[in-house]
Amino acid sequence: RAVRMGQHTWLLLATIITELLVIVKWSRGLFTEPMPGKIKVFLSTLAVLLVLYPTVAFGVPAARKYLLRHKKKTKVQ
DSSP states (O other), rough: OOOOOOOOHHHHHHHHHHHHHHHHHHHTTOOOOOOHHHHHHHHHHHHHHHHHHHIIIIIHHHHHHHHHHHHHHHOOO
């Protein structure tokens, strides 16, 4: 069974990427002082957790099921 992303997911990704490009383009020179270290650490931790949680919660169990199913098929044949 194939898992596909729906139309709304692609639209959401396109919107986020477009917004990021606009922010990067138009925010140059807007902030004259560098970002405080504590905020950099917080945002970096948040970004890592935002990627890590879905990977562990959804990717690892799906991969485990796939590998177990694949091992059973090779033993039968």
